[in-house]
Amino acid sequence: MKPALETVSGAPMSDPESPAPLIGSPLTERLLGQLGSPRWLWILLWGLVPLAQTVMVAVVFKLSGKSIGSIPALLIPQAVLAYVVILLLWGLARLLRQARDLRPDLMRLTDRQHERDTMPNISSAVAPILLTTALAAVNTTVNWISSGPWLALSNLPFLALTLLPIMTFVYTYLALLVGLHRLGRHRLALDPFPHDRSLGLAPVGSLAFTGFGLLFAAAIPIILSSSESAVTLLESYAVLGVSVLFFFLSMLRLHRQMSEAKAKNLQQARALYASAYEPLRRSATLETLESQASVLAAAQALEERAASILTWPIGDQLMGIFIFIVAGVASGVIVRLAFLAAKL
Numbered sequence: 001m002k003p004a005l006e007t008v009s010g011a012p013m014s015d016p017e018s019p020a021p022l023i024g025s026p027l028t029e030r031l032l033g034q035l036g037s038p039r040w041l042w043i044l045l046w047g048l049v050p051l052a053q054t055v056m057v058a059v060v061f062k063l064s065g066k067s068i069g070s071i072p073a074l075l076i077p078q079a080v081l082a083y084v085v086i087l088l089l090w091g092l093a094r095l096l097r098q099a100r101d102l103r104p105d106l107m108r109l110t111d112r113q114h115e116r117d118t119m120p121n122i123s124s125a126v127a128p129i130l131l132t133t134a135l136a137a138v139n140t141t142v143n144w145i146s147s148g149p150w151l152a153l154s155n156l157p158f159l160a161l162t163l164l165p166i167m168t169f170v171y172t173y174l175a176l177l178v179g180l181h182r183l184g185r186h187r188l189a190l191d192p193f194p195h196d197r198s199l200g201l202a203p204v205g206s207l208a209f210t211g212f213g214l215l216f217a218a219a220i221p222i223i224l225s226s227s228e229s230a231v232t233l234l235e236s237y238a239v240l241g242v243s244v245l246f247f248f249l250s251m252l253r254l255h256r257q258m259s260e261a262k263a264k265n266l267q268q269a270r271a272l273y274a275s276a277y278e279p280l281r282r283s284a285t286l287e288t289l290e291s292q293a294s295v296l297a298a299a300q301a302l303e304e305r306a307a308s309i310l311t312w313p314i315g316d317q318l319m320g321i322f323i324f325i326v327a328g329v330a331s332g333v334i335v336r337l338a339f340l341a342a343k344l
Helices: 027-035 039-047 049-064 071-101 103-109 126-147 149-183 202-225 230-282 286-307 316-343
Strands: none
Touching: 027 039, 027 071, 027 126, 027 149, 039 049, 039 071, 049 071, 049 149, 071 103, 071 149, 071 202, 126 149, 126 230, 149 202, 149 230, 202 230, 202 316, 230 286, 230 316
């Protein structure tokens, strides 16, 4: 397969030999591409930005004669942010590989009719920058009020560089979920069920769950390490809440089509079983049972297989993990709200 063709801005170009429309490249991927090799070194250096911010804060406090307070309380949240930046820069590349590998499946599912409608263009630089600007403005305002303008403005460049890869990942993941939501608008050519319980939609579910798993792996450490920062907690919960909503909505239309396909296959399998059983119902003898035994066994196996068809693009195990994550986060929010209410 040819490499993705893109303009300087990251917008996808048409490639007549490509099996499906190209989806572009997110802002941070383009920046890393401009920096060249080795990629891992640039990701590592980007991840050190939050730690550099800690050093800057320590210097500002020392010059102003203020006490820096607890070193672990200052260092741990920034170390977590360093981990998050590295994780999401690496994870975004993995998510893009999965999305691009999905293109042939989308063409098959849509019978080559609507694949252009279902592949989002994730190359926008405006959306991640706007999200970064909004969160940076909120955090800078809070820092200004609590610590003064000098520290708040000194923090701003570090804060923006830390937030940019996080918001780029969030925007890209949500854009991909919107694309999966649009996929469900079309009548899909679902695979025959005997060889695939997911009806050919397992790669779709895997893409959605991979992004959610990466986002969860980033958000939970931030929540656990930022218990003293109400703004950071609210931002983290907001990102998780929006992601859960988009995840569910992106799967809902696909769930309906899979449920319809399962019901249809079950009806056909049960009709075959009824036909195979009919001679035995008319003549309940050992001879009839013996003659129909293999047919009845095959019909029963077919019915059991139809009953095992999934009704969501992700398997039962992944669905259980997703529900566990959502329930855990929701419980954490409730406990934290109850704790705050008790302190009032």
